[in-house]
Amino acid sequence: MRLRMVCLRVAAGAMALVAASGAAASRGEPPLLLIDSGAARATIVVPQQAGPAEQYAANDLQAVLEKMTGVRLPSVADAAAAEGTRILIGGTRPTDAVVPPLERKDLGEEGYIVRRRGRDLALAGGGPYGTIYAVAELYDRLGARWYLPGELGEVIPRRQRVSFDRLDVRRTPSFAMRWVGTDTAWNLRNRTNRVPDDRLPPAFVVHPGIYHTQTVLIPHREYDRPHPEFFALIDGRRSRAGECKLCNSNPDLPAEIARNMSRMLREVPGIDLISLSPTDGQAWCECPECRKLDEPDVPRDQRYSRRQMVLYNRVAGELEKEFPDQLMLVGAYNVYTCPPKDPELRAHRNLAVVICHYDGYCLAHPVNDPSCEPNRRYLELVRAWQRHTPHVYFYEYYSKMNWVDLPWPIVHTVAADIPFFKSIGIEGLFTQYTLEHIWGNFLVHYVAARLLWDHTLDVPALLDEFYRKFYGAAAAPMKRYHEALETQVARSSVHFPGNAPANAAHVFTEALLGELRTCLNEANRLADDDLVRQRIAKIALSTEYAARFSDYCRLRNAAMELAGKDRQAGLQNALKTIESLRDEVLKDRQRYAGVASGHYFTGRLMMAREIDKLRTLTSGKGATGGKRK
Numbered sequence: 001m002r003l004r005m006v007c008l009r010v011a012a013g014a015m016a017l018v019a020a021s022g023a024a025a026s027r028g029e030p031p032l033l034l035i036d037s038g039a040a041r042a043t044i045v046v047p048q049q050a051g052p053a054e055q056y057a058a059n060d061l062q063a064v065l066e067k068m069t070g071v072r073l074p075s076v077a078d079a080a081a082a083e084g085t086r087i088l089i090g091g092t093r094p095t096d097a098v099v100p101p102l103e104r105k106d107l108g109e110e111g112y113i114v115r116r117r118g119r120d121l122a123l124a125g126g127g128p129y130g131t132i133y134a135v136a137e138l139y140d141r142l143g144a145r146w147y148l149p150g151e152l153g154e155v156i157p158r159r160q161r162v163s164f165d166r167l168d169v170r171r172t173p174s175f176a177m178r179w180v181g182t183d184t185a186w187n188l189r190n191r192t193n194r195v196p197d198d199r200l201p202p203a204f205v206v207h208p209g210i211y212h213t214q215t216v217l218i219p220h221r222e223y224d225r226p227h228p229e230f231f232a233l234i235d236g237r238r239s240r241a242g243e244c245k246l247c248n249s250n251p252d253l254p255a256e257i258a259r260n261m262s263r264m265l266r267e268v269p270g271i272d273l274i275s276l277s278p279t280d281g282q283a284w285c286e287c288p289e290c291r292k293l294d295e296p297d298v299p300r301d302q303r304y305s306r307r308q309m310v311l312y313n314r315v316a317g318e319l320e321k322e323f324p325d326q327l328m329l330v331g332a333y334n335v336y337t338c339p340p341k342d343p344e345l346r347a348h349r350n351l352a353v354v355i356c357h358y359d360g361y362c363l364a365h366p367v368n369d370p371s372c373e374p375n376r377r378y379l380e381l382v383r384a385w386q387r388h389t390p391h392v393y394f395y396e397y398y399s400k401m402n403w404v405d406l407p408w409p410i411v412h413t414v415a416a417d418i419p420f421f422k423s424i425g426i427e428g429l430f431t432q433y434t435l436e437h438i439w440g441n442f443l444v445h446y447v448a449a450r451l452l453w454d455h456t457l458d459v460p461a462l463l464d465e466f467y468r469k470f471y472g473a474a475a476a477p478m479k480r481y482h483e484a485l486e487t488q489v490a491r492s493s494v495h496f497p498g499n500a501p502a503n504a505a506h507v508f509t510e511a512l513l514g515e516l517r518t519c520l521n522e523a524n525r526l527a528d529d530d531l532v533r534q535r536i537a538k539i540a541l542s543t544e545y546a547a548r549f550s551d552y553c554r555l556r557n558a559a560m561e562l563a564g565k566d567r568q569a570g571l572q573n574a575l576k577t578i579e580s581l582r583d584e585v586l587k588d589r590q591r592y593a594g595v596a597s598g599h600y601f602t603g604r605l606m607m608a609r610e611i612d613k614l615r616t617l618t619s620g621k622g623a624t625g626g627k628r629k
């Protein structure tokens, strides 16, 4: 860009000759100085009647700028008529002069305008969340990032001076529902809209929950006695177990569900989607009337689809009597993921669907990868749902429980999927998420959050920025580390949605682990910052956990190829390996915090069951056979 010498009026009012470029200079406006050399040069202004969201936005801005500069900007209500440079949060009185109310009306609840005019900087949302996201826009421009919750996940550059030239941006989100994360500050700074803090107003509200809401709509303990007929008939008796399904064919059930939904709609403000989906598990009703609703000779993911659609439609038909336009979010999962075959059965006009990208499909590869057969099926059923309703949401597994705390390198999948989801008109997604093993998949969640806000983001550039900011001098080897992991999964000829005991060994091969260790060693040598060293230590621990887990898988697999005493000895060795890993993780919780919880080794969860099975095999009872089936 051509540099010009221009005459600028600086904040103090004196005239100065400075080299400048860009629009601000050409318009003759000096930079808007908020903080300079340890001194506050601006005031944060909140509306006199600030709501909790506007107050939150102001407090967060004040705290983040203080961390960045050591300076705490004063904050006043707009009646105080602040002088000088002002940061206007939401709908203050002077905001209207910068962003006229008519312009704000077009933004929707979550859109925003960040505009500098003269000595005012307006951060104005269409609704309360727009204002919070407008503040996040400033963070973005100042180089602050939150890769994962907590101090180690935060990158706030130290600055002496905070100033802006010309600034005029208008943004709205790419997706209505962006449910990633469980930490209010992380979620909002990354512009997602699942808000766990109930002091804040509702953002995007799915009530009474994203999934398995049968247990809230028709609680077993409440209905079991007066209405046993509402619950599944199993082995000739109405089930007494809380996790059983409903008797979908019962004629009185739809009105009862709709009545409970109506009550919620009256009591809970701002519900976007009222949701209905059955319990987990396979306790399906066996009564003749329910069976009549099913379709014969359909794939597994369609087995109970028709009885579900019949119930969903009946409930929607009841609900619309009081709430004619209320969207009802219904579940598509496991044995009812695909809509029914029956061409006569159309979804009620008020149905929206959340489709679970569950086991049976693939997360190693993008949904739109034509060489991935499980996802071809998934995409086929997504298209089928889109012929029933324009309101399609996804339930994703960017954190996967049965991947047992291992690193989950599916950034390549998410980077391809989310822009693709936008192109086919998906309205949003929820992903499973836990802090228990966040160090193995925080990058997946971070990229997902950013893309859900703006699906056009340049992901390679976003990742390069991440390596630089997060690992500093160790960026180059850590980029190789993450890329090696991603490539291994992206190139996998096995299609899988998780399931560590079955798939860990072919992902975490000895060759890959060797490469990862080389990268980590080099990164440790180069790291010149204590925070960076702590981050690398977490990643290294996660890698060693994966190495030991996949060692166990290899030992078990090799032993199962043997027979007799050799198999016995091999399995004992495998058992020892996995038990020592379990014991260490459960004992040293502090060290493993955020890396592995050991959770899946407890109770009746998958690794506890796997260890029990191994114990039986090594006790001699199951070790006589030949090759594994």
Ligand SMILES: [Zn+2]
Binding pocket: 232, 233, 246, 247, 248, 249, 250, 285, 286, 287, 288, 289, 290, 291
């Ligand atoms: Zn039934």
Ligand SMILES: [Zn+2]
Binding pocket: 362, 363, 364, 365, 372, 373, 374, 375, 494, 495, 496
């Ligand atoms: Zn695949």
